[in-house]
Amino acid sequence: xxxxxxxxxxxxxxxxxxxxxxxxxxxxxxxxxxxxxxxxxxxxxxxxxxxxxxxxxxxxxxxxxxxxxxxxxxxxxxxxxxxxxxxxxxxxxxxxxxxxxxxxxxxxxxxxxxxxxxxxxxxxxxxxxxxxxxxxxxxxxxxxxxxxxxxxxxxxxxxxxxxxxxxxxxxxxxxxxxxxxxxxxxxxxxxxxxxxxxxxxxxxxxxxxxxxxxxxxxxxxxxxxxxxxxxxxxxxxxxxxxxxxxxxxxxxxxxxxxxxxxxxxxxxxxxxxxxxxxxxxxxxxxxxxxxxxxxxxxxxxxxxxxxxxxxxxxxxxxxxxxxxxxxxxxxxxxxxxxxxxxxxxxxxxxxxxxxxxxxxxxxxxxxxxxxxxxxxxx
Amino acid sequence: xxxxxxxxxxxxxxxxxxxxxxxxxxxxxxxxxxxxxxxxxxxxxxxxxxxxxxxxxxxxxxxxxxxxxxxxxxxxxxxxxxxxxxxxxxxxxxxxxxxxxxxxxxxxxxxxxxxxxxxxxxxxxxxxxxxxxxxxxxxxxxxxxxxxxxxxxxxxxxxxxxxxxxxxxxxxxxxxxxxxxxxxxxxxxxxxxxxxxxxxxxxxxxxxxxxxxxxxxxxxxxxxxxxxxxxxxxxxxxxxxxxxxxxxxxxxxxxxxxxxxxxxxxxxxxxxxxxxxxxxxxxxxxxxxxxxxxxxxxxxxxxxxxxxxxxxxxxxxxxxxxxxxxxxxxxxxxxxxxxxxxxxxxxxxxxxxxxxxxxxxxxxxxxxxxxxxx
Numbered sequence: 023x024x025x026x027x028x029x030x031x032x033x034x035x036x037x038x039x040x041x042x043x044x045x046x047x048x049x050x051x052x053x054x055x056x057x058x059x060x061x062x063x064x065x066x067x068x069x070x071x072x073x074x075x076x077x078x079x080x081x082x083x084x085x086x087x088x089x090x091x092x093x094x095x096x097x098x099x100x101x102x103x104x105x106x107x108x109x110x111x112x113x114x115x116x117x118x119x120x121x122x123x124x125x126x127x128x129x130x131x132x133x134x135x136x137x138x139x140x141x142x143x144x145x146x147x148x149x150x151x152x153x154x155x156x157x158x159x160x161x162x163x164x165x166x167x168x169x170x171x172x173x174x175x176x177x178x179x180x181x182x183x184x185x186x187x188x189x190x191x192x193x194x195x196x197x198x199x200x201x202x203x204x205x206x207x208x209x210x211x212x213x214x215x216x217x218x219x220x221x222x223x224x225x226x227x228x229x230x231x232x233x234x235x236x237x238x239x240x241x242x243x244x245x246x247x248x249x250x251x252x253x254x255x256x257x258x259x260x261x262x263x264x265x266x267x268x269x270x271x272x273x274x275x276x277x278x279x280x281x282x283x284x285x286x287x288x289x290x291x292x293x294x295x296x297x298x299x300x301x302x303x304x305x306x307x308x309x310x311x312x313x314x315x316x317x318x319x320x321x322x323x324x325x326x327x328x329x330x331x332x333x334x335x336x337x338x339x340x341x342x343x344x345x346x347x348x349x350x351x352x353x354x355x356x357x358x359x360x361x362x363x364x365x366x367x368x369x370x371x372x373x374x375x376x377x378x379x380x381x382x383x384x385x386x387x388x389x390x391x392x393x394x395x396x397x398x399x400x
Numbered sequence: 401x402x403x404x405x406x407x408x409x410x411x412x413x414x415x416x417x418x419x420x421x422x423x424x425x426x427x428x429x430x431x432x433x434x435x436x437x438x439x440x441x442x443x444x445x446x447x448x449x450x451x452x453x454x455x456x457x458x459x460x461x462x463x464x465x466x467x468x469x470x471x472x473x474x475x476x477x478x479x480x481x482x483x484x485x486x487x488x489x490x491x492x493x494x495x496x497x498x499x500x501x502x503x504x505x506x507x508x509x510x511x512x513x514x515x516x517x518x519x520x521x522x523x524x525x526x527x528x529x530x531x532x533x534x535x536x537x538x539x540x541x542x543x544x545x546x547x548x549x550x551x552x553x554x555x556x557x558x559x560x561x562x563x564x565x566x567x568x569x570x571x572x573x574x575x576x577x578x579x580x581x582x583x584x585x586x587x588x589x590x591x592x593x594x595x596x597x598x599x600x601x602x603x604x605x606x607x608x609x610x611x612x613x614x615x616x617x618x619x620x621x622x623x624x625x626x627x628x629x630x631x632x633x634x635x636x637x638x639x640x641x642x643x644x645x646x647x648x649x650x651x652x653x654x655x656x657x658x659x660x661x662x663x664x665x666x667x668x669x670x671x672x673x674x675x676x677x678x679x680x681x682x683x684x685x686x687x688x689x690x691x692x693x694x695x696x697x698x699x700x701x702x703x704x705x706x707x708x709x710x711x712x713x714x715x716x717x718x719x720x721x722x723x724x725x726x727x728x729x730x731x732x733x734x735x736x737x738x739x740x741x742x743x744x745x746x747x748x749x750x751x752x753x754x755x756x757x758x759x760x761x762x763x764x765x766x767x768x769x770x771x772x773x774x
Contacts, residue, residue, distance in 0.1 A: 097533075097534075100534055101533070101534050101536075101537035101538075102537050102538065102541055103537060197416065197417075197418045198418065201418075201440070201755070205440075272531065272603060274531070275756075278531065278756070280425050280426040280528060280529045280530075280531065280759050281426065281755050281756050281759050282755075283424065283425060361533065361534050362532070362534060362597070363531075363532060363601065363603055364527065364530035364531045364532035364598070364601065364603050364604050364607060365530060365531025365532070365603075365607075365756070366603055366606075366607070367606075367607060367754055367756040367757065368440055368754065368756065369440075369754065370603075370606055370607075
């Protein structure tokens, strides 16, 4: 009975139904008020959390599957070959077939491994990436939580993944794993600084840490254009250091295949390995969407000065498409690095961070503060 | 336990010892490196060989000379033709047979094609060792073209067994000259791509320059040959100093550097591909007419005595030493394989560098494990 009332409430849109693609807050507000009318506030919150949880989980799985496929196709394109093309049209079901295989694979128990930590590690890695996705605005009015310290939250949560990596390396009772985990620890802790400082540069420009307001502030122009050279430098640094933070591309020292076989997840098999694998891709998706949100205007359409005709055409493309397009552009850039560059050595990696990126970043933050104080940005 | 510590020279209690191999992505086969580390830094590397020992030298004692050819393919499978040639030259020298010019020229062209495809595969796997997986596909893409030429002429793509005592198995395919010329034209265009992808890359240069230095004195005292020796300034090209086949009638430069680091070992091979193309250019239009093999007795018996022949494979100097007691099979045969000797220098070169450097250094030695173990 109550649910029927809720459903009736949801269906009473004040605007045409397709408007919802341009402003998801219409839909979410309707659901919210509908549920409030139907149940007590407590149960409303519980139901909403459940809905959001299931939706994000679905989104997470879908994006993960697609990214694995996309990476294989992109790398095939770079390497002059076809990539997966057998399962389904253009091989789009290849990752699903792989996933089924991974689910059926035996989980090999490791002798003398620390069983509890060994089993815990993949969950920590995947939960860290799952939590980070909550704060990202996918479209106008479509995000799980709009924290007023969104940027800080994402930095804090994404750093948690390293605990899982370290635990995995330690508990596997494998020498390669331990070296990989230690490398990963040094790497993530260092590059965390650059990621944070690059984001702070933009926070200074935006004057807020809330993602929705950062996106809103880019209505008149994306920060990468608005913030002059400092914002551009911050974008480049963010791209490099976030690639390093996700253990990818030329910075994949933690799992350096030719040196450490598979690094920290050498001993994992089956679905536990799949968790690490999925978390890697999701971390890439998260940093790419943060780059898109913070530097490239999030779901804001591309506008050029006073070209009103062009701007209104751009407005017709739904915000969600803009967001996905920008995110996948950044992801493509990251895949491009990965498949063209050789890997760095650990000391070169740390030199790059501590001797080059960090000083540049610190100066960059000061320059940005100066630019904002003088009002030189657009 | 006590005894083991003594023999390996590695104290397991104090050092972090890892086994690279026998199954490891960067050893390109079943080489086992016992590496003792201090953190990331390599303290000692001890190669353990023998995981793919097939007793080729012993097997050769019970088979005839034409049969030995087919076993030599399986030593250094990337220099298969050059290995064949070494045994053939040695048998021909022992029998004092005059070989037709046509055979000499074709053998030389084949040997240089072998060198090019070997260095292409080196480039491919070296890039992969350093983490640039894309190199692998580009290297193999170009190598396929040489294998296709071989398939047409020799009937086999890698383990060619094309030479036999007295000449060649069969004459070249009518398309051979045209296809080789097409390949040279194509590869002159694609070789700069290799440089764009790897040689000029900042990360690659940082990873290889000054890593794993080998001085000239050490190179000579270890007996290191081939591109590894020439990168250190050790002029050791057998093609120059003891020309065999048609090398005395072509002009080419011996690629020499003095730095002796990983980067220059890589550069030597890149330059050698260019030199090999020059050699083929000079010969491909001038293949003399004539017999592709001289008539040999059905059973080849070498006169009593000791015979030695050395050739330059893609990896260094291969020596074939035959002791004959006048029978149809050798009394003893010994191969001086370049990889085994080059591997000996690995420990000295990689001490004090990082694990990642060890992979780069062993990659730059371009080791073929079946050639080490035989």
